[in-house]
Amino acid sequence: MLEGGEKGGEKQRRNGEEEEVVQGGERGGERQRRDGEEEEEDGEIFLDTSHFLKDTPSFSQPVENVTANVGSTASLTCVVEELGHYKVAWGYKGTGAVLTVGTRVITNNPRITVHRHHPTTWVLTITHTTLQDQGGYWCQVNTTPPRSTTGYLTVVEPPVLEGGDEEAVVHKGDTVNLTCRAHGTPTPTVRWIRDDHHTLTLAPGHSVGEVVGSGLVLEEVTPDSGGGYLCIATNGHPPSVSRRIHLIIHHPPELTAARAVVWAPLGSSTSLSCLYAAQPSPKVTWRRETSGGLFTLLPQHTFTITPHAHPPHTHNTTLHLTNLGPADFGLYTCTLVNHLGTAEARILLKGVRQQTSGAPxxxxxxxxxxxxxxxxxxxxxxxxxxxxxxxxxxxxxxxxxxxxxxxxxxxxxxxxxxxxxxxxxxxxxxxx
Known part of the structure; x- marks a missing residue:
């Protein structure tokens, strides 16, 4: 009886354990179904995997490319969602070097800093940028495997011209070579124009509006070739820069009388003028022919010198005569002298009167x-x-x-x- 009772008890215990196991299995299955939220509808199984992606870092946008001038500050921005316990690092793609981890700077470069401007925003800043800073910069999260996005920093240098404004002195008939050197990134384009907007005379009979290149060659220059020349450098990144070269053409005086014969009544006032161009500036004198073919040098206060903006002449010298008497009529000469030569022009001053009653x-x-x-x-x-x-x-x-x-x-x-x-x-x- 005891033995049978014991066996019966064992059976009951086993049956109870089995029942408990089954019930537990059923409950476990229910828990699994609840955990996985596995449901069956019309023979189809739907699995919600959102809990697998929860708290997984992702980049809400790629790192934008940035362009910066040499010497300026450049910033690259990385936006990471759901960072969780992971960390953000910045690195330079050119060398593979890690620059920052979290808010800590790893590199020894003092120009690099990192800031977390927002829980999701990490900004890498490079100050006093140089051409060597150009390249790709990656933003990485230390997931397994790591996730990263890359932005590109382009460093440009606006044009820079070597030297400053200057003067160049040559002689009439010479061939002139003007040079203007520029550097920048990308390489600048240099063009030449005249600052008075006249055409460039490259050779006798050959004129153009502008010349592209670092050098400008002018053959057989004339006094008209003198003036300001501008070389202008551009590379698409402002500001453009320019340099002025003032070309001075030395030549002997070139002179002409405004009028070869001037008529004026007795007792009146008149002026005699000579138009000229000379470089360097000449010494100007006026004289009047007297009896016997001799000449009298006239005082300097009797004449003036003024600019004359009508090529080929650049100046006008004018002799002023007042209260004309019989001795004032005759031949006058204006003379110009510089170290390259001498030029003269003669003007005849004659009197005018109306017919008198004693005429035939x-x-x-x-x-x-x-x-x-x-x-x-x-x-x-x-x-x-x-x-x-x-x-x-x-x-x-x-x-x-x-x-x-x-x-x-x-x-x-x-x-x-x-x-x-x-x-x-x-x-x-x-x-x-």
């Missing part, structure tokens, strides 16, 4: 004497009207025209008399 009894003008002076055109003309026609003399060309009803004739002699048909008629102009 000849047909008299119906009009009056007109003396026209146009400084911009530098010519004088006298016009006399007669009953038989019109006589005109152009003092610039030295030519007289006599216009009559019967046609046009050229007068051979002037200014004392004009030959008209078979008679002699004065025109109110005479020498003193």
């Amino acid at each position: 009894a000849l047909p008299t003008p119906t009009g009056t004497l007109l003396t026209l002076l146009a400084l911009s055109m530098v010519w004088i003309a006298a016009r006399c009207e007669f009953k038989t026609g019109v006589a005109m003399y152009d003092f610039k060309t030295g030519m007289a025209r006599c216009d009559f009803k019967s046609g046009v004739e050229r007068c051979d002699e002037w200014p004392d008399v004009i030959l008209i048909r078979t008679g002699i008629y004065t025109c109110g102009v005479a020498d003193y």
